[in-house]
Amino acid sequence: MSATDATILLVDDHSVVREGYRSVLQKQPGLRVIAEAADGEEAYRLYKSEAPDLVIMDLSLPGIGGIETVRRIRQWDKAARILVFTMHENAGFAVQAIRAGARGYVTKTSPPETLVRAVKDVLAGKIAISPDIDHELALSRISGETSAADVLTPREFEVLRLLLAENTTEEIAETLHVSPKTVANLHSLIKDKLGVGSDIELVRLALRQGLLTEV
Amino acid sequence: MSATDATILLVDDHSVVREGYRSVLQKQPGLRVIAEAADGEEAYRLYKSEAPDLVIMDLSLPGIGGIETVRRIRQWDKAARILVFTMHENAGFAVQAIRAGARGYVTKTSPPETLVRAVKDVLAGKIAISPDIDHELALSRISGETSAADVLTPREFEVLRLLLAENTTEEIAETLHVSPKTVANLHSLIKDKLGVGSDIELVRLALRQGLLTEV
């Protein structure tokens, strides 16, 4: 354990899973796990006090989610290196995570070597994406599934968010100070733009694209 | 490692997570992990060839899901002891798992001690449920959220399943050989029975109750 070891902060709400990370990582020379957190707030606090070289974190965290935690840490330290390690084999999540400031995205289905490889890449300043997500991103390009975040205007996106949050047309109209008619029109337009025929498909598309995390 | 050690089969599609299980379990005397599987088919095959005393498995597995895997193993060996260890803090999943034949349900947020405790309980013939799920089950009783599986008739449940699978009213009518009108009536009746006002709420309720696993 030399003084030049890279220091790591682990963030995952599942203690047994952290045990797994640690077990894999401590077999690698040059890496040292110096702290662990089980939620976003704790991760943020520990980042500030411990200043690790790298954060490995899950996305599904209680309280403020993983994406938001990435954002906060990066806000505090523009140079923070965060590697997202999650179960979501979902291009939508990956895009969101990277846009929020993560430097890598690896799925938990990946073999340990992939994680280790990604850790080293991120420490070396590269952006690391696991092969399955690379593939998913490629597929989503090819299949041409419309990305909600891309084709919708801000207003439409906001309405979509409110719709997914189980609000009625009237409540949304109230919230946005517009007529229910406008909300209904937007609702219809959103489905049209996203190429879905029913609300059920709409919700499922939102799930695929990571717009709906908590149920 | 005595000859009377209890033998364990680990099933989880995340290799790093299996690493965590193993690390926790091997600290316990009397337990021995003899095999690991990454999906349902492999788990079933290994169960038959290795005949472990206990299976610890995740629910989200590629191919045939966890619930189905539980069902198959129990069909092959009525005495199989299966402990579900999953991220889903969801009473609906727990109910389904236990009904499918699992002998325990522990969430991954639980501390390692809880897992160890549950392993021992199941090996001792008890049913082990982690405290958070006990609590959730209690809450769902109190809040009185209608359980789809309970209040819906078989036919209604079937229609709900098809609706969630992104079928249109016409396609479902076709599939069930009834008029689209009947499907529409049932759709309306289902929402009424479940106490939801929109399809969006319907999907979210289905998610909460574990009726919709893959997106």
Place this chain on the structure above:
DNA sequence: GCAAACGTCGTGAAATTTTCCCGGCGTTTG
């Protein structure tokens, strides 16, 4: 065994929602 209750299927008609087409208004862009 028989009536009552329930599940299933469907019709028809009213109420509501969805969809499409439209115009106006302000901002941005080339």
Place this chain on the structure above:
DNA sequence: CAAACGCCGGGAAAATTTCACGACGTTTGC
């Protein structure tokens, strides 16, 4: 400055949802 675009909503047709109702077979309870 003109064209494009986002935003807001009215009007009307189209589609869907909802409600009331009846028929039929099965199950349940007395």
